[in-house]
Amino acid sequence: MSENAPTSPFISVSGLRKSFGAHEVLKGLDFQIAEGETTVVLGGSGAGKSVLLKHLNGLLHPDRGSVEVEGVDIASLSERALGDVRRRIGIVFQGGALFDSMTVGENVAFPLIEAGLRNVDSLRVKVSQALETVGLSGEEEKLPASLSGGMRKRAALARAIVARPKCLLYDEPTAELDPLLARTIIRLIRRLKEEFSLTSVVVTHDLEAMRAVADRVLFLKDGKVRFAGTPAELKDCGDPFVFEFLDAGGGRPPSESGR
């Protein structure tokens, strides 16, 4: 896990603040995400996890502070200039966010077509490879509405990886899934990391997911970083709130093995 010591940060966040109306959601965050690492952002509901995630590919703009991706501050980029950054950073939304009007195959092909790929045969091959990776071979013609929650998440994952991004952001990947399906998604996240050497950021409050995939953990509370370190360090951090969260979520503090 953490034996692969981080070298250059892929994403670097400093002094990040964000408010919606009078409510300040992020109150000055500083952290770095190293290339090839999986960072799990833990925290309770309303801690600002998803808001933070959407800052990492420029879907939200900070009120103050900076978000640097490979050394470029994306906070100052225009929507059009962000297109290039976003093609390097895929995102899997909580509900999948598949386009309802398109089939699964069209959804997965969408990022490739937008990137300029027009050859039908190579589109078909890439789409079927991506679907095979997530275990959805042969489901190209189905509409998102006819898929189960787990299938929708896997299809969304296929769409996120098809254009081979360098980094993948996951928003609550195991939420609303039964434990078996959640485990399938967790295995998939690990496999994708190993197969494609992906840098990943996983927002979750699922401790089993955290244990299984995290190289580093970022614990958010009330818009601030309460803890940053390895899962092993999390266990021994001595913060009563963190301990209570871990205790309530998993019945026990995270194991050192992380599996």
Next chain:
Amino acid sequence: MKRLAERTGEAILEFLTWFGQVTRLAGEVVGSIVVGRVRPRLVLVQIVAIGFGSQLVVVIAGGFTGAVFAAQAYFKFSELGLGSATGPVVSLAMCRELGPVLAGLMVAGRVGAAMTAEISTMRVSEQIDALRSMGVDPVDYLVVPRAVAIVVSMPILVGEAIAVGILAADVLTVRGFGLPEAWFWNQLEAHTGVGDVAVGLIKGLVFGVLIVLIACRQGLTAEGGAVGVGRATTRAVVYASLAILISNLFLTLLLNYWFPLDALTFQ
């Protein structure tokens, strides 16, 4: 009293913000079209949905309104011995006011509601964010094709409403009430010019643009799950309908400058 002033101030501020957002969206759409970011395939899909799909409602609305307007005009005019005025009165009313306004209201109800419902559902289910996360501008992908499609479709729909309204008036008054056909058509042709039709088509085009901008703005800013989708859709139809009715007055005054309505004189 203070509270009333505060509320009025808030309402004015809210309206100005809304107006600013609609205007900004218009600017973005024009910008995208000027630099050629129009997706022809999506435009065609929208022309089918907006233009082709709205024909039946627009034709029915135009037909029945033309007929009922003709009936009322004929009842009164024939009493005064002016039955032959029915044709021009119906045609001028259909061309200049009823055709575009009715088509606009029908399209606002049918197409505007569907647009807002679809886009706001995409917004609350993060599909808009998904588009952006793939480097696709939602305005280019969702709004521009609809705007181009409605600019193409609305004048045709208005033309259909006008034509069917006049034909329905002919069926009712000439074939139903026995008004001599020559009276109806000769007077109609004598008093209806290209300018009258142009007024209708220009109005239809403006109404179409208003419908798309308002419906898409409501959709793109929707919040709050299914309730938010419902609220955005209702507001889109109400705001678009009001915008049509209010702008119609100003368009009438403005267009009358270029295409003045002559006094009716009968030979």
